[in-house]
Amino acid sequence: MPDTPAAPDTPAAPVLLGNEPGSFPHGVLAERHPAIIRQVRENLPYGPDRRRALDALAANCVEGVIEPLSADAPDRDRWTAWGMDEYTGRSWFDVPWLWSESWFYRRLLDAVGWFGPGPWHGVDPFRPVKLAELRSPRTDEELDALDGLDALSAAAQADALLHGSLWGNRADLGFRLSAPGTTPCADTPPLVADDSARLWSLLPPDAGTGTGGGTLCLVADNAGRELVPDLLLLAHLLATGRVARAVLHVKPYPYYVSDATPADVLDALERLTGAKGRAAGYGRLLWTALTDGRLTVRAHPFSCAPLPYADMPDDLRAEFAAATLTVVKGDLNYRRLVGDRRWPATTAFADVTAYFPGPVAALRTLKSDVITGLDATVETALVAAGDQRWRTAGTHALIQVRD
Numbered sequence: 001m002p003d004t005p006a007a008p009d010t011p012a013a014p015v016l017l018g019n020e021p022g023s024f025p026h027g028v029l030a031e032r033h034p035a036i037i038r039q040v041r042e043n044l045p046y047g048p049d050r051r052r053a054l055d056a057l058a059a060n061c062v063e064g065v066i067e068p069l070s071a072d073a074p075d076r077d078r079w080t081a082w083g084m085d086e087y088t089g090r091s092w093f094d095v096p097w098l099w100s101e102s103w104f105y106r107r108l109l110d111a112v113g114w115f116g117p118g119p120w121h122g123v124d125p126f127r128p129v130k131l132a133e134l135r136s137p138r139t140d141e142e143l144d145a146l147d148g149l150d151a152l153s154a155a156a157q158a159d160a161l162l163h164g165s166l167w168g169n170r171a172d173l174g175f176r177l178s179a180p181g182t183t184p185c186a187d188t189p190p191l192v193a194d195d196s197a198r199l200w201s202l203l204p205p206d207a208g209t210g211t212g213g214g215t216l217c218l219v220a221d222n223a224g225r226e227l228v229p230d231l232l233l234l235a236h237l238l239a240t241g242r243v244a245r246a247v248l249h250v251k252p253y254p255y256y257v258s259d260a261t262p263a264d265v266l267d268a269l270e271r272l273t274g275a276k277g278r279a280a281g282y283g284r285l286l287w288t289a290l291t292d293g294r295l296t297v298r299a300h301p302f303s304c305a306p307l308p309y310a311d312m313p314d315d316l317r318a319e320f321a322a323a324t325l326t327v328v329k330g331d332l333n334y335r336r337l338v339g340d341r342r343w344p345a346t347t348a349f350a351d352v353t354a355y356f357p358g359p360v361a362a363l364r365t366l367k368s369d370v371i372t373g374l375d376a377t378v379e380t381a382l383v384a385a386g387d388q389r390w391r392t393a394g395t396h397a398l399i400q401v402r403d
């Protein structure tokens, strides 16, 4: 399977595995995944066959080994190219953590009958939790707060929407299974890196007016309370002419509990168009942009690949190469962007993303060990402030740009 180092000129750090008891990756494999299965079992009335399959997966993912997809699986060839044969027979804990997590969600879809011919075909096992969040009063509060933006300068409005999208990344339902009620940490500034000025310099206002303006790719992460502010940001960028077109990359199938799929985009859009005030205006703008082609939604198979973006296929590479800027959202996408490795925290972000075919920005709250691009002083302060939970607790965030 491909294993392109993220940055050929930077010595590659070791790939993260899940086999170290007490480590964050080990906890995800040993505890978070079984908890996700329990939640899925409770949230939908699956019949005995599906329940048995879920129980079998619960045992297999903790005690068993990787078993190949069935011969008639529609994506068997793809998974073969992504390393399935190489890892068959090995413990889930002994293969790259990035790989075994994606494998978990793929096998979960088998267990619930997503690919099958039966009644559960195409039914998102995470839909109940996604919808509960989208319909929550907190979403209303966030949409109502948009009307307060009118009092701000144009630059402050843009920053507010950027930060809404950034901190929306805390809305990760899988994460909340293992870190409920995490509160921001007062000891160190919440932003560990802030390249927002560089980001805005790549998207000047009105650069996108007329026919020759730029395209922004936004590689989305979670649905619901992350996707809503992502859509608001896109609407604002289109409305202010900072971009002429936007491409929203979402997942082709349910993944990492709350990751956005095309169906989730429609749900979020409905939430916006059904809202009041500025939120509704942005909803209408996005609806029109979808109909006239200024906004497109992509669900590329590689979006659910168990591999770093350094291994992206040529068609995706060409898309990102043509964009004025690609904004990559969230923790998992960050791991895939820089490579899921034990990088020293001060490793240059520009080096580990040198392979990326165009300007790229990461907007991410920190929910796993991987980190690059920190100033040494920032790292020292974070470490001095206490334990290493700043890496995984979602209390800190970053905006990093490589142009």
Ligand SMILES: O=P(O)(O)OC[C@@]1(O)O[C@H](CO)[C@@H](O)[C@@H]1O
Pocket: 028, 032, 101, 169, 172, 174, 175, 221, 222, 256, 329, 330, 331, 332, 333, 335, 367, 368
């Ligand atoms: O990508 P997201 O939604 O920001 O976060 C995904 C996440 O919760 O799941 C992984 C562990 O399962 C970590 O990368 C991260 O903590």
